Amino acid sequence: MQAEETPVVLPDDPTFGTEVQVNYPGYRSTRLRAPDRPLVTMPEELHALQGPVFGEDAVQEADDDLTRQHDGEPLGERIIVTGRVTDEDGHPIRSALIEVWQANSAGRYRHSVEQHPAPLDPNFSGGGRCLTDDEGRYRFVTVKPGSYPWGNHANAWRPAHIHFSVFGRAFTQRLVTQMYFPGDPLFRYDPIFNAVRDPRSRALLVAELDMAVTEPEWALGFRWDIVLGRGGPDTTPLEDA
Amino acid sequence: MRTPSQTVGPFYSIGLCRRTENTLVLPGDPNAVELQGMLLDGEGVPIVDGMIEICDGTRWGRSGTDTEGTFTFLLTKPTAVTGAPHFDVYVFARGLLRHQLTRIYFPDEQQANALDPVFGALEDARRATLVAAGQDGGLRFDIRMQGDRATVFFEH
Numbered sequence: 001m002q003a004e005e006t007p008v009v010l011p012d013d014p015t016f017g018t019e020v021q022v023n024y025p026g027y028r029s030t031r032l033r034a035p036d037r038p039l040v041t042m043p044e045e046l047h048a049l050q051g052p053v054f055g056e057d058a059v060q061e062a063d064d065d066l067t068r069q070h071d072g073e074p075l076g077e078r079i080i081v082t083g084r085v086t087d088e089d090g091h092p093i094r095s096a097l098i099e100v101w102q103a104n105s106a107g108r109y110r111h112s113v114e115q116h117p118a119p120l121d122p123n124f125s126g127g128g129r130c131l132t133d134d135e136g137r138y139r140f141v142t143v144k145p146g147s148y149p150w151g152n153h154a155n156a157w158r159p160a161h162i163h164f165s166v167f168g169r170a171f172t173q174r175l176v177t178q179m180y181f182p183g184d185p186l187f188r189y190d191p192i193f194n195a196v197r198d199p200r201s202r203a204l205l206v207a208e209l210d211m212a213v214t215e216p217e218w219a220l221g222f223r224w225d226i227v228l229g230r231g232g233p234d235t236t237p238l239e240d241a
Numbered sequence: 242m243r244t245p246s247q248t249v250g251p252f253y254s255i256g257l258c259r260r261t262e263n264t265l266v267l268p269g270d271p272n273a274v275e276l277q278g279m280l281l282d283g284e285g286v287p288i289v290d291g292m293i294e295i296c297d298g299t300r301w302g303r304s305g306t307d308t309e310g311t312f313t314f315l316l317t318k319p320t321a322v323t324g325a326p327h328f329d330v331y332v333f334a335r336g337l338l339r340h341q342l343t344r345i346y347f348p349d350e351q352q353a354n355a356l357d358p359v360f361g362a363l364e365d366a367r368r369a370t371l372v373a374a375g376q377d378g379g380l381r382f383d384i385r386m387q388g389d390r391a392t393v394f395f396e397h
Contacts, residue, residue: 021338022339027336088242127259165249
């Protein structure tokens with residue numbers, strides 16, 4: 001086997017803080033896609049836009065239960081994933097649209113460009129959405145996604161993850177990220193996870209097993225809170241204004 | 242501490258493109274124009290697994306890129322709140338660990354664009370990357386991630 005030109009995973013670097021290293025060399029696709037010029041500073045007030053507002057019609061029956069979107073139940077380990085969406089000051093983000101997508105329990109996505117020869121599950125599409133409640137809480141029922149190979153480097157496997165997309169109140173609170181499961185032995189080999197160089201920040205991507213969320217004789221529960229950046233001046237919750 | 246960003250990956254459409262959300266006008270709006278563009282990597286190769294979201298503070302939309310790397314919106318020029326009319330734009334893609342922020346300005350607003358506090362502060366040579374071009378009665382706005390003609394991206 002040929003030696004790697006660059007290490008797939010770089011050492012921790014707490015100076016990155018909450019930022020992901022967008023030109024992380026171990027993640028090959030960044031090389032032609034991450035901006036190669038310095039970002040231009042824009043005064044904050046010039047893009048303190050309201051984000052899109054989604055109403056109840058954004059969500060349909062079974063959107064938050066990925067195990068009930070077909071006639072039968074999907075195979076795999078049934079799980080509950082829940083948590084709160086807040087800003088950095090701890091204010092709950094209400095009516096935030098959360099969208100999720102994931103591989104099935106065999107590590108296969110239902111997508112036309114997916115090439116991993118693992119079985120599709122006729123009872124699993126892998127997409128869901130919900131709105132947060134007044135305390136910023138969300139909750140999904142799904143099956144635990146499998147790990148899968150992805151061709152980034154020799155013998156590359158992604159740790160199991162669920163993709164999350166979140167709209168805050170402000171346009172600048174937009175977040176797309178991935179939630180991981182505690183103790184995954186693939187963490188140390190994954191360049192996408194480790195592109196978050198600060199280990200404290202990286203830990204925020206990992207859900208916790210929570211026996212209070214777990215439903216006896218039914219499904220394991222995982223808790224994962226999401227913290228968005230501060231919104232602009234016009235997006236402070238009314239009771240705090 | 243904020244939750245850090247991770248890439249949307251190649252399969253985002255399972256979660257994010259379940260509905261058509263690239264129309265920012267009401268049906269039959271006589272002023273509606275089609276804005277189309279390509280998302281291009283550092284070698285000028287179309288990015289076929291990207292997604293674009295645009296927002297003017299009132300209206301929002303998104304479009305995945307197709308097999309040619311093309312995204313499409315149906316829209317009208319926004320009303321300027323501060324400076325020149327524009328859309329704020331987020332770019333997502335496999336290989337982008339965090340979404341990138343840029344702007345679309347309009348070709349028939351030269352004077353307003355020059356006075357716009359964000360556009361006007363850019364180097365002359367880079368301003369053109371943020372102005373849509375007229376095309377077949379619609380608008381064209383290509384996004385280049387890298388290189389001499391790279392689109393301007395902003396901190397956010």
